[in-house]
Amino acid sequence: MKKIKLTIGLLLGIVFAINAQITTKHKSNAGIKGGYNLASVSFDGDGETEQRHSFHIGVYGEEFLNDNFAIQPELMYSQQGYVITNSSGTVTQKLNYINLPLMLKAYPTKNLFLEAGPQIGLAITHKEEYKGLFNSSQEYNPNNFDWGLNFGGGLKTDSGISFGVRYHHGLGDLYDNSKAYNRVWQFSIGIDL
Secondary structure (H helix, E strand, O other): OHHHHHHHHHHHHHHHHHHHHHOOOOOOEEEEEEEEEEEEEEEOOOEEOEOEEEEEEEEEEEEEOOOOEEEEEEEEEEEEEEEEEEOOEEEEEEEEEEEEEEEEEEOOOOOEEEEEEEEEEEEEEEEEEEEEOOOEEEOOOOOOEEEEEEEEEEEEOOOOEEEEEEEEEEOOOOOOOOOEEEEEEEEEEEEEO
């Protein structure tokens, strides 16, 4: 009889714990995030370049519209660009941006999120490096303004730590009349403050 009461008590405890988790509401917050970039450029008709390995860092605010949807504006510094290697050497185009993504986030479960939204960016520095027979450094003039769409997803713990993956599909021409567009994979860790 004691075992039956104990088992019933444990089952009721589990049911109340699950119910408490289901009814937990998300709270709006702000935080910092950063991580690893794999950046390349898609040249129309010629495919994508090799990837430049770099990073991003910035701040975000997450405003919940209800328990399943949030809007997340961000202010990010992002190192982007590309690498091209051929028989004569390696060209690395370093493009560094201040980006403003505006993400709509959906939470199909308490801790899993999917996100999509537009992004605009301003190139703050650019530099091209050539390593081959002769090393050199030269600046070209890419367009300062970039824009595109982001898609991603991730997990957010109850303690406010998030792990996300995002893909930026640039739609703004990087150089005048060249049909070159940014492509960036971002792997992030965020911390609510």
